[in-house]
Amino acid sequence: MSEGTLFHLPKPWPADAVWLGPAGWPAGDAPAGFDGVVHLEPAAAFAWLNDAVAADLARSRLLIIHQDAFAGHDGAGRLTTWLNDVTGLRAPLLPVLLHGDLPAPQLVEFFRAGLFDALAVPVSRADWVNMLIRAEKQIERRHRGSLLLASSGHTRETLRRLQKELGQGEESPAELLVARDSLQTANRQLNDAMAELSLLYRFGRELSAASNWDAVLREILRSLTGFVGAGGAALVLRATAGGSYSPRQTWQWEESAWDKVLVNLQDQVDAAVAESILAPGIFRVEPGRTPGEAAGQRLIALPLEHQDARLGYLLLLFVSPEAREAVSRRYLPFLQAVRVVLAEEIAGAQHSDRVREVGAFNARVLQTVSSAIWVTDERGRTVYCNRAGQEMLTGQTVDETSPDEFLFRVGRGRGATPEADPGLPELFLDARLSLTSVAGPVLMSLREAPDGGFQGQGEIRRDDGAAIPVQLQTSFMPGRQAGEQWLVVVAEDLRPARHLEAERLRTGRLQALVEMSATLAHEIRNPLAGLSAQAELLAAQLPDGDPRVRYLDVITREVDRINETITRMLNYVRPYEPALAVCELAETARDALDLVRPRAQAAAVALGLETDDASDPGGAFRLTADAGQVKQVLLNLLINAIDAAPSGGHVILALARHANCDLPDTRSGGHRWGAGLSVEVRDTGPGFRDGDPTRLFQPFYTTKSSGTGLGLSLCQKVVTAHGGDIRAERRGEWTVFRVILPAEPTAALRQKQEEAS
Numbered sequence: 001m002s003e004g005t006l007f008h009l010p011k012p013w014p015a016d017a018v019w020l021g022p023a024g025w026p027a028g029d030a031p032a033g034f035d036g037v038v039h040l041e042p043a044a045a046f047a048w049l050n051d052a053v054a055a056d057l058a059r060s061r062l063l064i065i066h067q068d069a070f071a072g073h074d075g076a077g078r079l080t081t082w083l084n085d086v087t088g089l090r091a092p093l094l095p096v097l098l099h100g101d102l103p104a105p106q107l108v109e110f111f112r113a114g115l116f117d118a119l120a121v122p123v124s125r126a127d128w129v130n131m132l133i134r135a136e137k138q139i140e141r142r143h144r145g146s147l148l149l150a151s152s153g154h155t156r157e158t159l160r161r162l163q164k165e166l167g168q169g170e171e172s173p174a175e176l177l178v179a180r181d182s183l184q185t186a187n188r189q190l191n192d193a194m195a196e197l198s199l200l201y202r203f204g205r206e207l208s209a210a211s212n213w214d215a216v217l218r219e220i221l222r223s224l225t226g227f228v229g230a231g232g233a234a235l236v237l238r239a240t241a242g243g244s245y246s247p248r249q250t251w252q253w254e255e256s257a258w259d260k261v262l263v264n265l266q267d268q269v270d271a272a273v274a275e276s277i278l279a280p281g282i283f284r285v286e287p288g289r290t291p292g293e294a295a296g297q298r299l300i301a302l303p304l305e306h307q308d309a310r311l312g313y314l315l316l317l318f319v320s321p322e323a324r325e326a327v328s329r330r331y332l333p334f335l336q337a338v339r340v341v342l343a344e345e346i347a348g349a350q351h352s353d354r355v356r357e358v359g360a361f362n363a364r365v366l367q368t369v370s371s372a373i374w375v376t377d378e379r380g381r382t383v384y385c386n387r388a389g390q391e392m393l394t395g396q397t398v399d400e401t402s403p404d405e406f407l408f409r410v411g412r413g414r415g416a417t418p419e420a421d422p423g424l425p426e427l428f429l430d431a432r433l434s435l436t437s438v439a440g441p442v443l444m445s446l447r448e449a450p451d452g453g454f455q456g457q458g459e460i461r462r463d464d465g466a467a468i469p470v471q472l473q474t475s476f477m478p479g480r481q482a483g484e485q486w487l488v489v490v491a492e493d494l495r496p497a498r499h500l501e502a503e504r505l506r507t508g509r510l511q512a513l514v515e516m517s518a519t520l521a522h523e524i525r526n527p528l529a530g531l532s533a534q535a536e537l538l539a540a541q542l543p544d545g546d547p548r549v550r551y552l553d554v555i556t557r558e559v560d561r562i563n564e565t566i567t568r569m570l571n572y573v574r575p576y577e578p579a580l581a582v583c584e585l586a587e588t589a590r591d592a593l594d595l596v597r598p599r600a601q602a603a604a605v606a607l608g609l610e611t612d613d614a615s616d617p618g619g620a621f622r623l624t625a626d627a628g629q630v631k632q633v634l635l636n637l638l639i640n641a642i643d644a645a646p647s648g649g650h651v652i653l654a655l656a657r658h659a660n661c662d663l664p665d666t667r668s669g670g671h672r673w674g675a676g677l678s679v680e681v682r683d684t685g686p687g688f689r690d691g692d693p694t695r696l697f698q699p700f701y702t703t704k705s706s707g708t709g710l711g712l713s714l715c716q717k718v719v720t721a722h723g724g725d726i727r728a729e730r731r732g733e734w735t736v737f738r739v740i741l742p743a744e745p746t747a748a749l750r751q752k753q754e755e756a757s
Contacts, residue, residue: 006481007066007098010125014062014132018093020045021066042069042082053091061092062135067099067121076106080113087114094135098123100480104356111352112209122482196334199227200341207345214249221251224338228327230316236262237304237312237346245312253317298324302339306347314342372460372470372491377479380428380443383486392470392493393425393432395462425463427489434459435472446474447487460491469494525566532559578626578721580745585621585630585677586611589653592634596642604647607638610654621655623677623743629718630741636711637681637737644685644735654680663742664725675743676724680736687735688728696728715739 007021008029019026019038026038039045045063063086070079083095094116099107101120110118116138117131203220210216221233232253236245245262247255255261298321302314318324328335366373372389376382387398427433428443435458438445446454454474459467470491479486532555539552593607600607611620634653641651661676688696696712719726724741 006100006121009064009098009123010128012132014135017062017064018045018049019064019066020069021064022068025066026064040069042078046082046085049086049089049091049093053089061094061139063093063095065095065097067097067102076109080109083110083113083115092139094138096131096135104352104359108352108356111348114208121480195227196331196337199223200334200337203338204341204345207341207349213349217249218251221249225251225316228316228331228335229323230327231319231323232317234315234317235312235342236315238310248312253315300324300328300335302335302342304339304343304346306343311343311346311350314339370493372493374427374489374491375477376428376443376487376489378447378484378486380426382424382426385424385427389427389491390424392460392468392491393427393462395464395466427460432461433472433489434461443487446489447485449474451476457494469498525563528559528563532556535559578629578718580624580626582622582624583627583630585623585625585679585741586655588627588631589634589655589679592631592638593653595635596638599639600642600651603642603645605642605645606648606650608650608652610652612656620657621677623741624745625722625741626718630722633715633718633739634679634681636715637739640711641681641683641685641735641737644687645683646685649684650682651684652680652682654678654682656680657743661740662725663723663740664720677741677743679739679741681739682731682734682736684733685735687730 007025009026011031013026013031013034013036015036017036019036020042021038021040023040026036030036037048039048065079067075070076070082072078079097086093086095095114096116097110097118098121099118102118107115107118117134119127119131202223206216206220207213217235221235225231225233232251234250234253234255235248237248238245247258298318300316300318302316304311304314316324316327318327366384366386369386370388372392373384373386374382374389375384385393390398425432431442433442435442435445435456437456438458442458454472456472458470458472460470461467471494473490473492475488476485477488478484535552535555539549539556542549542552589609593609597607638651638653645651656678658676658678660673661678663674663676716726719739719741722741723745724739726737726739728735728737730736
């Protein structure tokens with residue numbers, strides 16, 4: 001679709017409008033009798049407006065601005081400066097911007113610079129007509145103000161002429177005095193009207209250009225109370241539509257019971273409008289009573305409404321009913337005008353805030369979802385890509401940015417805008433996506449799917465060669481131009497799901513293996529018992545010194561070894577609950593070292609014990625645990641370390657106590673901090689071959705040439721049952737197995753022990 005079609009405007013077109021845009025616009029679609037002034041450059045348009053103001057030819061009219069008149073990376077700043085310059089001309093122009101969906105913060109900046117309205121293209125007839133209606137009302141208000149100014153000038157001229165005629169006539173002194181009083185009254189009324197008009201203009205101007213509403217509102221309330229002679233003022237607004245009222249800003253009104261005032265205010269305005277109304281939108285109400293409030297105070301309430309929605313109230317506080325009545329009679333039209341100005345500005349500010357909040361919320365939601373999301377135009381160019389999509393394409397972590405910055409940076413496709421990220425690959429143009437069930441061009445296949453609704457699996461390839469399996473889902477959404485359809489692609493990374501499925505299958509196989517092991521243990525032990533009994537019977541029948549006894553001893557030892565392996569398997573399968581009691585970990589460690597010392601001496605490995613409290617190692621390492629099972633863990637770790645250490649190597653058992661250490665939390669699956677003890681078994685062996693030390697604790701996994709692979713699994717089972725943790729790591733030339741045990745058992749473990757007992 002062409003740019004001209006995109007910026008096509010519905011009828012009717014305003015007469016005498018000033019148009020600023022590219023060549024051929026809007027003349028190509030101009031209706032018959034088109035007499036608007038068209039400019040191609042902002043500088044030429046400003047010069048024409050300046051000349052019109054200098055020649056006193058400027059009149060109320062619309063200024064229609066095409067976004068491309070300020071194209072380029074600095075277009076937003078140039079448009080803001082240009083609007084400020086036009087506003088400085090004091091010309092009665094109403095600038096209207098036609099744009100391609102600019103971000104809300106940028107539009108707010110334009111409105112503060114003097115923009116009257118902004119319409120996103122393509123412009124619907126309803127939006128266009130509504131804008132023309134608002135512009136006509138604004139032009140009418142300005143026209144009335146101009147008439148008032150002209151009338152005031154004419155009145156001043158008439159007064160001067162009458163004064164001159166009176167000076168030349170022969171009227172009596174009494175008539176001259178009456179005429180003078182009339183002239184003074186008219187002049188005073190005129191001055192009052194000019195003061196009201198000036199104050200209204202200042203209120204509107206300050207609110208439109210305000211970046212800090214708190215200071216501006218306070219100054220407006222101060223000026224208003226001083227102008228009408230009120231004792232205080234307050235602006236009460238609703239935070240949200242249908243929400244409760246609360247004071248937004250006050251001046252000389254220190255109220256200790258605002259809740260009572262607001263309830264009283266709502267009840268009187270909503271229930272007694274017919275009786276309390278002075279004029280459209282102005283009410284007499286009674287303020288809430290507080291102990292420090294003087295008797296007889298009264299207030300005027302001006303409900304601030306916009307499009308049948310009540311935004312809040314402007315409250316003026318007086319010291320007496322008489323003062324309130326006098327102000328009501330004197331400043332009634334002025335108060336109505338103040339009410340309209342405040343309501344319009346507050347409604348506009350709240351609308352801008354809602355637009356900005358909705359845009360930022362939507363951007364933040366899209367940026368934080370785990371699914372990768374792309375929006376592409378009809379040619380496959382990226383219109384939008386969220387953070388998950390960027391990380392999936394690049395394999396690099398994307399820093400979190402402001403939603404406003406991200407939305408402004410994303411363009412209409414690569415090369416279409418300078419803000420587009422050149423480092424982000426294109427999903428379709430760079431052939432990063434392939435579909436499992438589609439052999440042809442991916443983009444064409446997705447766009448030819450019924451209603452753009454495709455569901456299936458595929459792969460996304462990165463620059464580093466990684467292929468990411470994804471579950472894909474697509475749909476259509478309307479584009480910026482009429483009839484344009486953008487493609488929305490949502491990709492879910494299947495790697496975590498496939499990893500979980502692999503873990504589930506592995507767990508299922510392990511469970512089946514455990515059940516089979518339990519069954520085999522039962523079936524194997526029966527013949528083993530018979531075999532052992534028969535071997536002992538034969539050994540008893542053979543004479544002393546018979547060489548065949550040696551073979552029977554081998555049979556007996558192998559039967560015992562098989563039985564020990566079966567016992568280990570059953571211990572791994574059988575549920576385990578520790579028998580808790582107070583024990584000395586240092587004493588348990590020394591016992592374990594004494595038991596493995598002969599094995600270490602036979603392997604020529606030196607044993608050592610390290611503690612961080614040499615004076616009283618036993619008392620320093622007291623804990624509540626199952627001492628027998630903890631000793632078995634230490635024995636298994638020490639035996640493994642001795643077997644792994646070379647001849648002449650070292651094995652060290654180190655104990656330490658910690659006031660605050662990282663412990664697993666079995667209830668939440670996370671971690672907790674608490675007092676605990678650590679046991680490290682270090683050896684100078686070659687270490688484990690596998691790069692993943694967690695595999696060492698898997699059942700039936702072993703790095704030895706012989707062994708069941710259940711020793712470390714049983715150690716982990718015992719340590720976990722105590723609420724602790726066991727890890728393996730390599731520190732320089734040392735292989736370290738580190739056990740962490742809580743000094744006191746968890747509440748859940750104590751409860752289980754009490755239930756068991």
